[in-house]
Amino acid sequence: MSTFFYIILNIANSIDNNLNFLYNTPISEFKEINARAKKGGAILSEPILKVQNLKTVFFTDDGQVPAVDGIDFYINEGEILGIVGESGCGKSVTSLSVMGLVSEPGKIVDGKIHFNGEDITHAPERKMRTLRGNEIAMIFQEPMTSLNPVFTIGDQLTEAIRIHRKISKKQAKDRATELLQLAGLPRPKALLDNYPHQLSGGMRQRVMIAMAMACDPKVLIADEPTTALDVTIQKQILNLMKKLNRETGTAIVLITHDLGVVAQMCERVIVMYAGKIVEEGAVRDIFNHPSHPYTKGLLASVPDLRRQTSRLYSIPGNVPKPGSITEGCLFYPRCQEAMAICAQKRPGLVDLKNGHRVRCFLHGEVEEA
Amino acid sequence: MLAYSIRRLIALIPVLIGMSLIVFGIIRAIPGDPALAILGQKATPEALKQLRHALGLDKPWYTQYFSFITDLLKGDFGTSLRTHAAIRQEIWPHLAATIELSVLAMLIAVVVGVNLGILSAWKQNSVIDVASMVIALVGVSMPVFWLGLMAQWIFSIKLGWLPSIGRENIRDPVTAITNFYIIDTLLAGRIDQFWEIIRHLILPSLALATIPMAIIARMTRSSMLEVLRSDYIRTARAKGQKMFWVVYKHALKNAFIPVLTVIGLQTGLLLGGAILTETIFGWPGIGSYIYDAIQYRDYPVIQSGILLVAFIFVIINLIIDLLYAAFDPRIKYK
Known part of the structure; x- marks a missing residue:
């Protein structure tokens, strides 16, 4: 009985969620996205973060696992870029690679990461430390476990500030209070003496955001920041991130599996599949003209209240284990529009228009270099 | 609380x-x-x-x-059947000798053991890790009497660096005030005698520290390995914190509770069970005191001695339990 209610509740949540993001808000959101994309495109020149042909491989006992397999992307100052894909498609490893936090047995084997015009791909740990939390900050999927349980919120926040800013404890505490307030937390002063277990998931994620914003980073990488949260809290957290993006100009790389979130937040989006980019472009292009069968599948999986269906659409099969498919297109086994060529050759990225690119033979016979 | x-x-x-x-x-x-x-x-x-x-x-x-x-x-431990002296007065110098030795041994065991454990977890599978775990394994498996005898043979007999037996130089005995000789010699202002006491303490405390050190090192390592994989460690690194502080601040405080438990148990064991070490090094501690009493079937001494050691053991456990709360704010005693 309880399982039944749980399922009903989940469906209701998910419908509510996507209804909110896709059908109630998108018109205004899209207008805004368009306006900002135009504005941004005119002003900005050099991207703040540029990743070229990044390859991150895990050297395991069972052989090499290419978690990220030659991806390129960039993000401009003040922009919000979405990276979408199923679990295990390499989204998180991409972000950890940028932070220089890929842990053993993972290793960046190829490609370049440029931050602010500087190559940081193999920068020494000392250099990376001055960037982490200062110029590039990160928030994680699990607010419940991402804060250290044995230190107070105040300790952890002031630490984040004092690592990079030579200021007194008192000043750091004032700044911490300010940050908590900025993150929309009530009674920020009292909160400083609280421990993480005394806070709810949503509050903890707000603390994480406050911590990430401690040193006014140029880029904020948010790895599924709302996945573990209730829908209503999810909305609040996204609004907060958007507000911070507008007010501070921090560029945000938003990693998610939720297209609703992308529609609400981002200007450009990258769709990843099995460690590769399969489609990228402006959000409006991707949503209006999805070109890769995988993107189409993802969009079709979003429940639509206007249609009467008994089952939600899902893409058949699972994401292949990285490195398990050696020939042909990686999506071929699950693809509804597969052709003969797809089984033999690996497609490269095809330019459509306005930076809309897709990795699929349906749009031209371009092989991967 | x-x-x-x-x-x-x-x-x-x-x-x-x-x-x-x-x-x-x-x-x-x-x-x-x-x-x-x-x-x-x-x-x-x-x-x-x-x-x-x-x-x-x-x-x-x-x-x-x-x-x-x-x-x-009534606070009366009775009188010894053998010496006819009041046990209460007789037992204290022995207990003090044991406490002095155990505390020093435990200090060595904790400092060395915790750091070995941290290093091997931090540099997992490295040469340091393997070396520290070999040291820990050897330490755990080495019988303390053999270790003690070897230490005496090398450092006292062969090299002649340290005294092999006893708590003090018998030609220059310490005037007991607290019966903790380290304190007593300092109170008397006898620095030369203080060093003599330290020299007497080195070998037995090292021998006594070996097993707890090894156990603490292994416990610290496994606890740290688990903690180092947690999300909040990644958060601390993402802040730009130095790895040293990530390990010694963020990880250690989380990993310390199981280590604390082991420290508590081992301290209790040292206080009561140092008989072997005390015998080998001629240390006039509570262990050898009770051992002698058993030889003579000195019932009141055995009873009081063992009960006292048991009491200390449970008190240490209580202190450890209360200390948990100091390390983890989620633990609350009401």
């Missing part, structure tokens, strides 16, 4: 009563007779009977137990 501590102290009463019964029962169950031990094999039956009567050993066991407990409640 205070209420909790008081409740825990009250709960100790049945534990101690149980302990006293067990100790009382066991020493009477083992073969042997104090009167025989005192008078020797050639004593006449009459003399033995007379002595037993004088010592109160001919009374029924419950009368003996009752008088033992009532005396204990």
Whole structure:
């Protein structure tokens, strides 16, 4: 009985969620996205973060696992870029690679990461430390476990500030209070003496955001920041991130599996599949003209209240284990529009228009270099 | 916290009563007779009977137990059957000697063990990791008597660097004030004597520290390995914190609770069970005191001694339990 209610509740949540993001808000959101994309495109020149042909491989006992397999992307100052894909498609490893936090047995084997015009791909740990939390900050999927349980919120926040800013404890505490307030937390002063277990998931994620914003980073990488949260809290957290993006100009790389979130937040989006980019472009292009069968599948999986269906659409099969498919297109086994060529050759990225690119033979016979 | 501590102290009463019964029962169950031990094999039956009567050993066991407990409640540990001295006065110097040795040994064990454990977890599968774990394995498996004898042979006999036996230079005895000789020599302003005491402490404390050090190192390593994989460690690194502080601040405080448990248990064991080390190094501690008493079937000394050690053991456990809350704010005692 309880399982039944749980399922009903989940469906209701998910419908509510996507209804909110896709059908109630998108018109205004899209207008805004368009306006900002135009504005941004005119002003900005050099991207703040540029990743070229990044390859991150895990050297395991069972052989090499290419978690990220030659991806390129960039993000401009003040922009919000979405990276979408199923679990295990390499989204998180991409972000950890940028932070220089890929842990053993993972290793960046190829490609370049440029931050602010500087190559940081193999920068020494000392250099990376001055960037982490200062110029590039990160928030994680699990607010419940991402804060250290044995230190107070105040300790952890002031630490984040004092690592990079030579200021007194008192000043750091004032700044911490300010940050908590900025993150929309009530009674920020009292909160400083609280421990993480005394806070709810949503509050903890707000603390994480406050911590990430401690040193006014140029880029904020948010790895599924709302996945573990209730829908209503999810909305609040996204609004907060958007507000911070507008007010501070921090560029945000938003990693998610939720297209609703992308529609609400981002200007450009990258769709990843099995460690590769399969489609990228402006959000409006991707949503209006999805070109890769995988993107189409993802969009079709979003429940639509206007249609009467008994089952939600899902893409058949699972994401292949990285490195398990050696020939042909990686999506071929699950693809509804597969052709003969797809089984033999690996497609490269095809330019459509306005930076809309897709990795699929349906749009031209371009092989991967 | 205070209420909790008081409740825990009250709960100790049945534990101690149980302990006293067990100790009382066991020493009477083992073969042997104090009167025989005192008078020797050639004593006449009459003399033995007379002595037993004088010592109160001919009374029924419950009368003996009752008088033992009532005396204990009055703070009277009784008198030694062998030396006829008041146990309360006799036992303290021995206990102090053991505490001095154990505390130093535990200090060495914790500092070395925790750091070895941290290093091997931090540099997992590296040469440092393998080396520290080999040290820990050897430390755990080495019998303390063999280790003690080897240490004496090398450092006292071959190299002649350190004294092999005893607690002080017998030609220059320490004037006991607190019976902690490190403190006493400093109180007396005798720096030369203080160094002499330290020299006497080195070998036995190292020998005594080896096993707890190894156990602490292994526990620290496994606990740290688990903690180092947690999300909040990644967060700390993402802040730009130095790895040293990530490990020693963020990880260690989380990993310390199981280590604390081991430290507590090992400290208790050292205080009560250092008999081997004390015997090898001629250390006049509580272990050798009780051991001698057992040889002579000195019932009151055995009873009081073991009960005292048990009491210290449970108190240490209580302190450790209370310390948990200091390391983890999620642990609350009400």
